[in-house]
Amino acid sequence: MKHLLTFACLISLNVFSQSPFNSESTAVTRADLTTNVFEKDSTANAVVLYELGKSYVDKKSFKLKTEINKKVKILNRNGFNQSTIIEYLYDNGQRRETISNIIATTYNIEHNNVTTTSINKNEIFEEKYNNNYTIVKFTLPNIKEGSVITYSYTLESPFMYKYKEWRFQDEIPVLHSEYHTSIPALWDYNIKLVGFQKLAVNDAKIQRNCLEGGNGAYADCTNSIYVMKNIPAFREEDYMTTKDNYLSRIEYELKVFKNFNGNVENLTKSWKTTDSEFKTDPELGRQLGKSGMLKELIDHSLKNEPNALKKAETIFNYVQTNYTWNGKYEIFKDVSVKNLIKNKSGKVSEINILLHNLLEEYDIKVKPVLLSTRQNGLPTQLFPVISEFNYLIVQATINSKTYLLDATDKYVSFGELPFRCLNQYGRLLDFDDGSSWIDIAPDKVSVVHHKAELSLDDNSLISGTIDSKSTGYHAMPLKESFFGNPKAHLDHYENKFTNINFLDYNVSTTDHSSFDFDESFKIEYQTEQVSNNLYINPFIFKFFTENPFKLQERSYPIDFGFKDTFAYNMKIIHSDAFEAVEIPKEEMFSLPNNKGTVTLSSKAQGNEIMVYFKISFNDALFDPTYYNALKIYLGKIVDIQKNALIVLKKK
Numbered sequence: 001m002k003h004l005l006t007f008a009c010l011i012s013l014n015v016f017s018q019s020p021f022n023s024e025s026t027a028v029t030r031a032d033l034t035t036n037v038f039e040k041d042s043t044a045n046a047v048v049l050y051e052l053g054k055s056y057v058d059k060k061s062f063k064l065k066t067e068i069n070k071k072v073k074i075l076n077r078n079g080f081n082q083s084t085i086i087e088y089l090y091d092n093g094q095r096r097e098t099i100s101n102i103i104a105t106t107y108n109i110e111h112n113n114v115t116t117t118s119i120n121k122n123e124i125f126e127e128k129y130n131n132n133y134t135i136v137k138f139t140l141p142n143i144k145e146g147s148v149i150t151y152s153y154t155l156e157s158p159f160m161y162k163y164k165e166w167r168f169q170d171e172i173p174v175l176h177s178e179y180h181t182s183i184p185a186l187w188d189y190n191i192k193l194v195g196f197q198k199l200a201v202n203d204a205k206i207q208r209n210c211l212e213g214g215n216g217a218y219a220d221c222t223n224s225i226y227v228m229k230n231i232p233a234f235r236e237e238d239y240m241t242t243k244d245n246y247l248s249r250i251e252y253e254l255k256v257f258k259n260f261n262g263n264v265e266n267l268t269k270s271w272k273t274t275d276s277e278f279k280t281d282p283e284l285g286r287q288l289g290k291s292g293m294l295k296e297l298i299d300h301s302l303k304n305e306p307n308a309l310k311k312a313e314t315i316f317n318y319v320q321t322n323y324t325w326n327g328k329y330e331i332f333k334d335v336s337v338k339n340l341i342k343n344k345s346g347k348v349s350e351i352n353i354l355l356h357n358l359l360e361e362y363d364i365k366v367k368p369v370l371l372s373t374r375q376n377g378l379p380t381q382l383f384p385v386i387s388e389f390n391y392l393i394v395q396a397t398i399n400s401k402t403y404l405l406d407a408t409d410k411y412v413s414f415g416e417l418p419f420r421c422l423n424q425y426g427r428l429l430d431f432d433d434g435s436s437w438i439d440i441a442p443d444k445v446s447v448v449h450h451k452a453e454l455s456l457d458d459n460s461l462i463s464g465t466i467d468s469k470s471t472g473y474h475a476m477p478l479k480e481s482f483f484g485n486p487k488a489h490l491d492h493y494e495n496k497f498t499n500i501n502f503l504d505y506n507v508s509t510t511d512h513s514s515f516d517f518d519e520s521f522k523i524e525y526q527t528e529q530v531s532n533n534l535y536i537n538p539f540i541f542k543f544f545t546e547n548p549f550k551l552q553e554r555s556y557p558i559d560f561g562f563k564d565t566f567a568y569n570m571k572i573i574h575s576d577a578f579e580a581v582e583i584p585k586e587e588m589f590s591l592p593n594n595k596g597t598v599t600l601s602s603k604a605q606g607n608e609i610m611v612y613f614k615i616s617f618n619d620a621l622f623d624p625t626y627y628n629a630l631k632i633y634l635g636k637i638v639d640i641q642k643n644a645l646i647v648l649k650k651k
Contacts (some may be wrong), residue, residue, distance in 0.1 A: 021049050023175035023229075025319050026071045028107045032148045033114065035193055036075060041173050042618070044233060046079030048072050049148075055164045056182035057211060057221075058156075066164045072172075073466040074147040082172065083149055088133045095158040099136050104151035106140045117142040119151075160187055161164045161267060163252035165500070166226070169197060170247075174231040176441065179250065181226075184211045184219040188256035190268060190383055195248030196555045201227035213256065213260030224251060232555060238548040239558050241374040241423060246556035253385060269295040271435055274384040279431045283335040284392075288368060290337060292402035294361050297341070302362060308398045311412045312364050316407060320513060325408035329390045349392045350406055355407045356394045365397040371403065371426030371440060374561070376581040378424060381437060391421060395428060411479045413515040418440065419473055422561040424621070441620060444515075446472030446564040450541050456527070456574040456648070460534055463524035464572075465502075466541065473562050482519075483512055492523070500525045500540070536646040538570045538584065538602075542554040544638050549631040558622040558630055566615040573608050574648060580604040582647035584611060589636065595619045598633070600640055607645055 019040075020031040038044045051070040058065050072082050085104070089097040104119040112430045117140075119274075139147045155164070166179040178201075183189065193199070203225045211223035234247055254267040269277075279285040298318055305311040324345045331349040338345035340354055359366045370389040372379045379388035394405045402414040412418055421440060428438045447470070454464035464505075470478055482489040490505050504522035528535045545567040549558075587600040595618050602611045613636055622630060 002392070012213055019175060021047070021073065021175060023049050025583075026050055026052070026069050026150050028071065028148050028150065030492060032071075032513050033107060033109050033146065036146050038073075038075060038173060040230070041233060042081075043077050044171045046074050046082040048170060048172060048177070050176045051174070052178045052180070053164070053166050054180040055166075057184055059211060061156075062158045064160055064163065068155070069150075069152040071148065071150045074143060074145065074149065079172070080143050080512070083147075085138055085140075085151060087136045087153075087155065088129065088303060089136060089155075089160065090159065091132055091134060092159075093131075094171070096134070096156060097157045097159070099568060100154050100156065102138065102151070102153040104138060104140050105149070106142045107143060107150070108144055110148070111233070116140075122391075126342075128415060135250040135534065141287055148560075150224045152311055160257070161254040163187075163189060163254070165249055165516040167247060167249040168226075168228040169231050169234050169249065171234055172249075173233045175229065177228050177231060179226045181224045182207070182221045183224075183384065184221050185342075186211070186219050186260070187254060188258075190253040190255050191225045192251045192253070192380060193248075193383065194248055194251060197228055197231055197248035199226055206561045215260075217260040219260070221534045232553070235551055237551055237554065239560050240556060241559055242377050244377045249526075253380075253383065255383070255464050268383050268385075271384055275387065275429065275435050276432060278429060281332075283332050284349070284353075284368075285431070287335055287337050287349075288356060289360060290357055291361055294358055295494050298358065308364065311362055312359060312396055312398055312403075315358045315362060315364075316355065316405060316414050319351065319358065319407040320410060320412075323351050323354065323407070325351055329376075329392060331392045332386070352392050352394050355405060359394070359396055366430045367395045369393045369395050369426045369438065369609070370429065371421060372423055373420045374423045374559075375420070376423075377455055379427070381425070389427070393417060393421065393426070409476075410512050411476050411483075413513050414517070417473065417581075419561055422620075442472065442562045444472055446470075446474045446562050447567070448474045448543065448564070448638050450569070452538075452570040452572075454534075454570065454572040456534075456572060456578065458575050458577045460527045460529055461524060462527055462536070462572070466521045466523060466524075468519050468521070468541070470517045471515055472564075474564065475515065479509070479514070479518045480513060482507055482517070497540075504585070532650040533581070534578065534648040536572070536648070536649070537566065537642075538572075538646055539613070539641045540570075542566075542641045543568075543615060544634060545639065547631065547634045549610075549627065551627075552622050554627040557624055558627060560617060560620050560622075562620050564617050566613075568611070568613040570611045571608060572646070576607065577651055578648040579651055580609055580646065581649045582645060583609060583641075584644040584646070587636075587640065591618075591633055592626065595622065595626070596630075596633060598637060598640075600644070602646075611644075611646075613640070 022029040022032055032049060035394045038047050042074045049071045053066060053068050055064060055066040060132055074080065074082060087099055089099060102124055108115050119138055119140060126133050168177040169595040205223050207221045207223050211219040230588045234243060236243055253268055257265045257267060300313060302311055323340060326345050326347060328347040329349050335349050337350055337354050338348040354365050356368055371391045371393065372389050373391050377392045379385060396403045396405055404417055406412065406417050406421060409418040424440060425437050426440050427435050429435050449469045453466045454462050456462050501524050502521060503524060506520045508518045510517060583604050584600060585603040590597045597616045599614045
């Protein structure tokens with residue numbers, strides 16, 4: 001239903017010093033409608049002006065209720081998607097979450113009048129998402145550039161262990177986000193604040209006798225208020241793990257449940273208890289150490305190999321080569337090493353449990369490690385939340401040195417992990433001495449090194465060879481590309497460098513799992529000539545063609561995953577017909593605290609010109625306070641590779 005309102009009905013609140021918007025309530029003011037820019041973030045398509053959530057236990061039904069109220073300003077057409085609201089309601093087959101009291105209104109200014117358009121019940125849709133979730137979805141009507149939308153609804157849940165989390169941060173800026181919770185003393189939660197934004201308000205008070213259990217039994221409640229203000233939009237960028245690691249929010253994990261009759265149920269266990277359960281778990285613990293069928297897999301004479309490292313590498317190579325990962329991450333469901341051996345294909349857990357058992361069978365000291373992949377999020381370290389782990393690898397100890405192993409990837413070398421595993425830390429399972437956290441970090445630096453030996457003839461044609469060596473995580477995608485399709489691999493270079501003729505190409509690496517990948521190019525190309533001058537950019541292959549860091553600020557870490565170094569050597573020999581009149585200027589700069597260095601040097605001597613360029617990143621993980629420094633650092637690197645020139649003059 002659409003109707004007109006006069007501006008008198010929209011009494012403007014006091015204009016706030018920092019923003020013309022009303023960020024203190026869902027009341028729509030004149031300024032909310034007439035202000036169509038957000039000065040703090042000119043790239044914003046919409047802004048959450050105000051949102052309020054209230055979660056509490058209903059005194060009659062003992063169900064968890066959450067009331068949600070929200071007001072959003074639509075700044076332009078790219079913000080129209082904010083008018084579609086989706087809620088996922090959980091259903092375990094016996095009980096389900098519900099939604100009610102949906103009220104949604106769009107405010108516009110039309111012909112100098114304020115119009116409101118409310119949603120009808122027949123515009124609210126419900127559909128089955130999967131076996132456990134139903135989607136409730138609605139889109140506010142009459143959305144235009146400049147619209148303000150408000151909506152509210154109530155969620156009801158019978159699952160107290162799933163206390164409603166609250167997300168303060170979104171993909172658009174949020175001016176005011178407020179969450180009120182009332183938690184009876186019967187339920188004891190681990191409460192975790194995630195993200196890098198700070199709370200403006202964090203208050204808690206005890207409310208006596210807030211919940212009645214009958215027969216004179218009562219429970220107190222802890223009533224808390226959490227507020228964040230002026231929260232920047234979360235924008236994804238290169239060199240990050242999943243955004244769920246960084247979006248500012250409050251999460252709840254039920255630890256202890258008490259009945260009114262005094263019975264206590266511990267739901268969040270200690271790691272000591274969890275380790276004991278893992279040991280007897282049929283999907284994990286009982287699969288570990290199983291030696292049935294293993295003796296038939298590898299020549300038993302390997303037992304007599306005196307070199308323990310060589311023995312371990314042979315076993316690793318066997319599993320890596322003969323068993324294929326089916327792409328599934330499940331580690332606690334339907335795990336069967338027997339099926340893996342039969343089908344030659346299986347889950348992460350099955351492949352690496354087989355690796356674990358074979359190494360143990362051949363007297364290598366091993367332990368399983370649980371971790372969460374980069375796209376799955378960081379597991380909490382405060383208490384065991386087993387559902388946060390989705391991956392299993394193996395730690396092998398050989399001659400007092402530890403190696404982290406994963407045989408699911410055909411292109412990793414012994415002691416390397418696939419890039420997806422580089423997520424800071426994992427949980428080492430030790431069923432004798434207890435589990436512990438360990439760092440998941442490569443111990444080797446990954447390198448890219450190009451060495452160009454070139455010559456310039458009298459016709460301004462440059463020819464020669466480029467030898468390229470890539471190691472570690474820089475080598476993996478190249479190995480996968482080349483061994484997957486050698487022709488397509490070379491075609492990629494020819495399509496990327498259209499001004500270069502590739503006369504010959506050779507790869508000396510023959511092993512898929514080699515730490516190195518060595519390739520050599522024989523090339524020729526014509527130089528740029530203006531009058532009697534030749535202009536040569538020495539960087540035929542560039543490490544960075546553009547700056548990956550473009551945000552004004554970044555509130556989450558810069559996670560490269562590994563330390564790396566880039567090096568470029570070029571030598572060009574020219575004929576006596578030319579003389580060098582300009583070579584790149586020497587440069588040297590670094591990141592704060594020596595976390596990265598750049599060196600550029602050049603020299604002209606006789607008929608030879610030599611250029612050396614080296615970039616180092618000495619850390620894999622950078623705090624967001626380094627963002628501006630990294631942005632400047634990468635900007636200078638891109639400029640050097642783009643603008644460096646050798647100028648030769650024809651005599």
